[in-house]
Amino acid sequence: MSELKVIxxxxxxxxxxxxxxxxxxxxxxxxPGCGHGVAHKLLAEVIDELGIRDRVILVxxxxxxxxxxxxxxxxNVQVAHGRAPAVATxxxxxxxxxxxxxxxxxxxxxxxxxxxxxxxxNRSECYTALxxxxxxxxxxxxxxxxxxxxGDKTTTTPFGRTTANDGYPLKVSELLSALDGPVFIERGGLxxxxxxxxxxxxxxxxxxTQMKGLGFSxxxxxxxxxxxxxxxxxxxxxxxxxxxxxIYPIGNKLDRxxxxxxxxxxxxxxxxxxxxxxxKLPVAPTDAPVELVKPDSEYRIKIAGFGGQGVLLLGQLxxxxxxxxxxxxxxxxxxxxxxxxxxxxxxxxLSTKHVDSPLVSRPNVLIALNEPSLRKFIATVDTxxxxxxxxxxxxxxxxxxDITMQALPFASIADELGSPKVANIVVLGAFLxxxxxxxxxxxxxxxARVVKGEKWLEIDRRAMARGIAEMQSTEVKVxx
Amino acid sequence: MPKQLIKGNEALMKGAILAGCRGxxxxxxxxxxxxxxAAAYYLPQVGGTFxxxxxxxAAINMVYxxxxxxxxxxxxxxxxxxxxxxxxxxYLAGSELPCVIADxxxxxxxLGNIAPEQSDYFQVVKGGGHGCYRTLxxxxxxxxxxxxxxxxAFDLADQYRTPAVILADGFIxxxxxxxxxxxxxxAPRLPEWAVDGTASTRRNLISSIYLQPDDLxxxxxxxxxKYARMAHNETRWENYKTDDAEIVFVxxxxxxxxxxxxxEMMRARDIRAGLLRPITLFPFPxxxxxxxxxQAERFFVVELxxxxxxxDVRLAVEGRCPVEFYGRCGGxxxxxxxxxxxxxxxx
Ligand SMILES: Cc1ncc(C[n+]2csc(CCOP(=O)(O)OP(=O)(O)O)c2C)c(N)n1
Ligand code: SF4
Numbered sequence: 001m002s003e004l005k006v007i008x009x010x011x012x013x014x015x016x017x018x019x020x021x022x023x024x025x026x027x028x029x030x031x032p033g034c035g036h037g038v039a040h041k042l043l044a045e046v047i048d049e050l051g052i053r054d055r056v057i058l059v060x061x062x063x064x065x066x067x068x069x070x071x072x073x074x075x076n077v078q079v080a081h082g083r084a085p086a087v088a089t090x091x092x093x094x095x096x097x098x099x100x101x102x103x104x105x106x107x108x109x110x111x112x113x114x115x116x117x118x119x120x121x122n123r124s125e126c127y128t129a130l131x132x133x134x135x136x137x138x139x140x141x142x143x144x145x146x147x148x149x150x151g152d153k154t155t156t157t158p159f160g161r162t163t164a165n166d167g168y169p170l171k172v173s174e175l176l177s178a179l180d181g182p183v184f185i186e187r188g189g190l191x192x193x194x195x196x197x198x199x200x201x202x203x204x205x206x207x208x209t210q211m212k213g214l215g216f217s218x219x220x221x222x223x224x225x226x227x228x229x230x231x232x233x234x235x236x237x238x239x240x241x242x243x244x245x246x247i248y249p250i251g252n253k254l255d256r257x258x259x260x261x262x263x264x265x266x267x268x269x270x271x272x273x274x275x276x277x278x279x280k281l282p283v284a285p286t287d288a289p290v291e292l293v294k295p296d297s298e299y300r301i302k303i304a305g306f307g308g309q310g311v312l313l314l315g316q317l318x319x320x321x322x323x324x325x326x327x328x329x330x331x332x333x334x335x336x337x338x339x340x341x342x343x344x345x346x347x348x349x350l351s352t353k354h355v356d357s358p359l360v361s362r363p364n365v366l367i368a369l370n371e372p373s374l375r376k377f378i379a380t381v382d383t384x385x386x387x388x389x390x391x392x393x394x395x396x397x398x399x400x401x402d403i404t405m406q407a408l409p410f411a412s413i414a415d416e417l418g419s420p421k422v423a424n425i426v427v428l429g430a431f432l433x434x435x436x437x438x439x440x441x442x443x444x445x446x447x448a449r450v451v452k453g454e455k456w457l458e459i460d461r462r463a464m465a466r467g468i469a470e471m472q473s474t475e476v477k478v479x480x
Numbered sequence: 481m482p483k484q485l486i487k488g489n490e491a492l493m494k495g496a497i498l499a500g501c502r503g504x505x506x507x508x509x510x511x512x513x514x515x516x517x518a519a520a521y522y523l524p525q526v527g528g529t530f531x532x533x534x535x536x537x538a539a540i541n542m543v544y545x546x547x548x549x550x551x552x553x554x555x556x557x558x559x560x561x562x563x564x565x566x567x568x569x570x571y572l573a574g575s576e577l578p579c580v581i582a583d584x585x586x587x588x589x590x591l592g593n594i595a596p597e598q599s600d601y602f603q604v605v606k607g608g609g610h611g612c613y614r615t616l617x618x619x620x621x622x623x624x625x626x627x628x629x630x631x632x633a634f635d636l637a638d639q640y641r642t643p644a645v646i647l648a649d650g651f652i653x654x655x656x657x658x659x660x661x662x663x664x665x666x667a668p669r670l671p672e673w674a675v676d677g678t679a680s681t682r683r684n685l686i687s688s689i690y691l692q693p694d695d696l697x698x699x700x701x702x703x704x705x706k707y708a709r710m711a712h713n714e715t716r717w718e719n720y721k722t723d724d725a726e727i728v729f730v731x732x733x734x735x736x737x738x739x740x741x742x743x744e745m746m747r748a749r750d751i752r753a754g755l756l757r758p759i760t761l762f763p764f765p766x767x768x769x770x771x772x773x774x775q776a777e778r779f780f781v782v783e784l785x786x787x788x789x790x791x792d793v794r795l796a797v798e799g800r801c802p803v804e805f806y807g808r809c810g811g812x813x814x815x816x817x818x819x820x821x822x823x824x825x826x827x
Binding site: 099332358 | 503741
């Protein structure tokens, strides 16, 4: 009897008067004999005994216990149906010193929120989940839950739950215990004083697991719902003991508290003054300032080829150097499946004026690294524009007389240089020699910033010089 | 301050961290991945939290948790993921939780494709989730604005205790442009309403449930008044050569960039064209459109969709002058030349 007396005393972490409740503020909203009321008392007592009231954040679900925050004098967050594990994850990670407790029913945790609980457990999020399993949807009026028993007549299984239609009762504690992540999982019952005491001990151990920083803990409680079950409270408790418990065996399912080391505390954050360095924000260049006044120029460049030919990098280098040279620039890639299926293109604009659209629909420079690209874009090139083509000669049916066209075997030249990968840089040299679009020193500096590794930079420099020489030998010179 | 050539998506995340963002919860999706990857790279280095969630449903609820905890936090996704987040966004709005959500829009409906569209306007600007709520929606048109408007979004989200959305198309997210990061690094703060597991915040409650109709109506009216304040104080737009414009183009994001080219083409032919570019999509610059309706002969709206924002333009203009529309979709963008021809095709 003394055990029952403990339950009837009001814990300190429960409000004396339920001010958040609209009416009947001295009593809970739960039905007489409901397991939620008992579970609340157990949790409240354990919080008191552990002296953690000020640290607790309680996450209340959608279900009959949606109003848990009416009662608990702790930090409270009410969340969407089934999502308590996700919310708890971020609460705990945001404030590792807090004690985060979720409280969920079986519809909430085992049906709509089954993905969230599985992943929170698997990540071993360091919070404590209380899982009140009454094998029915209480709040919505008695629909089938994933934990309803075979044969159970509910409002959505009016002829009884069948495996054929509804599958099997879901054993959440056993399921989660099969994961490597969780630290402590126990199933208790609220079917009599003995079960209740065991459940309380389990809640305490689960919270201690969290307090030690060991990881995920969960206590499932088989809980009476006399109203929906249409039983009096005594019969409902008997139902827990005699009908639910044989299907959902009570006892500890997992205890890794001895094997799991506490998580290391995060290092303190760096001072704000370190952010520019960490975020790799640019620092002012130390070498010569760029020339500011220059004649109007406007390059609308389309670069196209196969994926792997360095189309995007070539465009980026031109844009980087253009920016360093004081021009307004934009670089727009094709992305996604196009890349995967083998073709790639990008749009680059360099302008002494403001770049309006980054899309290049009428290029004045087309760099075509393969024949399909040449054929695709040749008609779009603006009169007076330049085409650089990777090949020995321009296919005769692609020849236009109102533009400058130059074929060079960039790929073979790159092979000669010892790396097929630098064909794009040979093109870069050719482009610069043909147009004088950018000072070579500026391009070299951009290349040194973008290209990773001394070895590559050295090959790239040779490739660029070679591209310049090849172009100069053709005597092509355009001003676009 | 020197400039950095950087993708819009990465600029967005740097802007976020400078604004004090210390929590990112997301799920991979093209074309938003660079945001998520930048968060994964930078946040752990500044004492923040990055977590790849099991779904967008989980991600947005993690944002709900981090925001409840008082952390400046965000997520990023694209159409399909934003659809999954709709319930969570409604909860965030209902619980008055600030956060930033980036939608780097791709082609829909369904799986559609990953190429750029502006077809999430209805979903993002009109709500998407359930109930009477709005989110602040900012529409960057360049990489610089990806950083600057995200920074602003965090401030406004806090100020109004509301989710704020950065609505950008795949072009704006994927392209590289020079960005100058002049934004001052903000220290993380803890709002007084947050729940952080300490004695001083113990009485705080984050919730969106109001059981009694009168209580819920009061709450909704309070939100309504907040949205009206936002409309009054936070409407932003850019006028580009609209002073004497007879044809006023309207477009946001990448469309506005193409339309600037069109305006230039027209001006070169002595046609008085201008552009009204909404920067906030909610609140929408309706008053400015109404004002321009007094001078313009017609409006011409361009979107990468079959026509979504155009409905708001028509509502604002209230029939005072014709509002025409041209849209491309599926990942196609109109060229300036194409729009130019389209404008005169119907005269
Ligand atoms: C997205 C969504 N779907 C459905 C509901 C309706 N709903 C509220 S509670 C509930 C089931 C609650 O059952 P359970 O989790 O077992 O808790 P109990 O009421 O039995 O304690 C449902 C389906 C909702 N609130 N949100
Ligand atoms: S319906 Fe069932 S679970 Fe809900 S309060 Fe009543 S007894 Fe408890």
